[in-house]
Amino acid sequence: MSLVLATDAQKAQRDAVTHAAWGSPLSVPQYQEREARLRAHPWSREGMNTWLWLADDGRVLASCETFHTDSFLRGADGQLTQGDSYGIASVFTEEHLRGRGHATRLMDAVAAELEQVAPRPHSVVLFSDVGAPLYRRSGYVEVPAWDWHLDAADAPGGRPVDGGLQETDVAGALARMRQPDVPFFLWPSAAQVDWHLERERIYADLLARPRPRSCGAVVGDSTALWTMNARYGELVVLMLDARDASAAEALLTEARRVAHQAGLKRVVWWEEPTTASLLGGVPGAVRVQRDGSLPMLRPLRPGLPPAPEVPFPRALWL
Incomplete structure (x- = not known):
């Protein structure tokens, strides 16, 4: 062999x-x-x-x-x-x-x-x-491995984000994110994040689906990047650097709105040690063991x- x-x-x-x-x-x-x-x-x-x-x-x-x-x-x-x-x-x-x-x-x-x-x-x-x-x-x-789920919704009110991110903003968004303060970690490049967005483009083309209006958002010093998983009807958060609970809620509320507008069912993000303590207070967020x-x-x-x-x-x- x-x-x-x-x-x-x-x-x-x-x-x-x-x-x-x-x-x-x-x-x-x-x-x-x-x-x-x-x-x-x-x-x-x-x-x-x-x-x-x-x-x-x-x-x-x-x-x-x-x-x-x-x-x-x-x-x-x-x-x-x-x-x-x-x-x-x-x-x-x-x-x-x-x-x-x-x-x-x-x-x-x-x-x-x-x-x-x-x-x-x-x-x-x-x-x-x-x-x-x-x-x-x-x-x-x-x-x-644990996920957090949040139903897509045109959620009113709450702290507004400073703006949405487009594909040309990915490199800058990654550069402003804090890298983990741990002994060892892997860190994606802008090209790797764009590979996820290419999957979004492909499924949008092949399944005739609308794409989300943004691929992330910023509020203060906090940043999120996301992509559509058209196969499962989800907006998936790829990277989340929230400096406090208020920023985490603002970014995820914006993700809910973006998912709702794109006809998706929910927002999903992976639990990480640096953000786990900030997510439990997001209204409607549900923690589930990943399948x-x-x-x-x-x-x-x-x-x-x-x-x-x-x-x-x-x-x-x-």
């Missing part, structure tokens, strides 16, 4: 196979268009690879994708050192090949390869929809803190 990088033709072949897992509500041709457009995005072109685990006769036994993401490790002097982390996505084994350990061998081989090729190796992360045991075998450790997208981390070097101490904003999801 061997690990290889997929050719463009092999990527297209895998798209037809993986549609059953991730394609709904798109048709097979629409899903193939989605995948082609996402691969053509600048962030994907810069740091995405598709890996195949092959049998000795060349048959594909399992596949996955990896995306490069910047990460930062704080030294004893408090200074941050930038490194290389990778997100793993689209781990797939066809049904008739499951139960034989192919996915585990693929994950082990990919991690070993990344340890060798990463200039400044830090970690590999994934977001499991099949629980933790499969990936624990390959050294991944899960992080408890899927369980963050898991595997170190590529010694000395990283335990996975539960690492924050995972939704912008890191793949």
